[in-house]
Amino acid sequence: MSDVLLVIENVSKFYPISGQTPRRVVGSISFDMRPGEALGLVGPSGAGKSTIAKMILGLERPDEGTIFFMGKDICRLSGKARREHFRRVQMVWQDPTVYLNPYQPVLTSIVEPLAAFGLCPADRRQERGLELMEMLGLPASLGRYKPSQLSGGQCQRVAIARALAVSPRLLICDEALVNLDLPQQVAIILLLKKLQNEMELGILFISHDRDTVRALCTTTLRMNTDGTLHDEAWPNHESRLAACR
Ligand code: ADP
Numbered sequence: 012m013s014d015v016l017l018v019i020e021n022v023s024k025f026y027p028i029s030g031q032t033p034r035r036v037v038g039s040i041s042f043d044m045r046p047g048e049a050l051g052l053v054g055p056s057g058a059g060k061s062t063i064a065k066m067i068l069g070l071e072r073p074d075e076g077t078i079f080f081m082g083k084d085i086c087r088l089s090g091k092a093r094r095e096h097f098r099r100v101q102m103v104w105q106d107p108t109v110y111l112n113p114y115q116p117v118l119t120s121i122v123e124p125l126a127a128f129g130l131c132p133a134d135r136r137q138e139r140g141l142e143l144m145e146m147l148g149l150p151a152s153l154g155r156y157k158p159s160q161l162s163g164g165q166c167q168r169v170a171i172a173r174a175l176a177v178s179p180r181l182l183i184c185d186e187a188l189v190n191l192d193l194p195q196q197v198a199i200i201l202l203l204k205k206l207q208n209e210m211e212l213g214i215l216f217i218s219h220d221r222d223t224v225r226a227l228c229t230t231t232l233r234m235n236t237d238g239t240l241h242d243e244a245w246p247n248h249e250s251r252l253a254a255c256r
Contacts, residue, residue, distance in 0.1 A: 054234030
């Protein structure tokens, strides 16, 4: 079980349309990830990529199929185990300014999840926040700035620091670099590679841009516009699935 981080097995999602039969936005998808693996998910806009991310996070439930994370069926989690899942899977969205508190210094935003999950004594949080900032290549002096006072790349680094604060096993980056210029994209990709190796961090990297994905991920899955996977024969999926059980 320890060599499989995530197993997606025949997962489908339907969304209701008023007065019509529900529309399938994710169609019977199967794939898996090992701990510390960087997997790319590419596809056109509307292909269902973010919906997959939301189902892995536990924000949406699959209508068909199962999702195992660290050996557990995430749809069966409740109470403490569900909370632990919310810690172990973290997300970096496209625009960090939407979810970083605009009135709060970014260092406060970085350490907030530590308090929420009770992970670090209160008198150590500030120090831990500064360690995370250093890890992400952010000068400590930026900690007192508000998100609007930082560049797009700096804001995205803050968002990654905040996500990593709770020591996740899987980081989902959903179009996380799309608003950045090329040098910033390259810098963050190099940073993610480093973190992936140092922390054995699984990264599911979602993008419509295949070149960006290739720069980070050794394996890439392609989605079709109808929510199915282009790569039907996902290599070794069956044996990896067996290892998970
Ligand atoms: P992608 O991330 O590949 O751009 P999404 O997963 O965001 O695609 O969306 C897939 C499809 O599902 C889109 O057509 C979108 O409009 C639709 N969709 C997403 N969320 C909902 C929702 N909550 N209710 C109804 N339709 C939705």
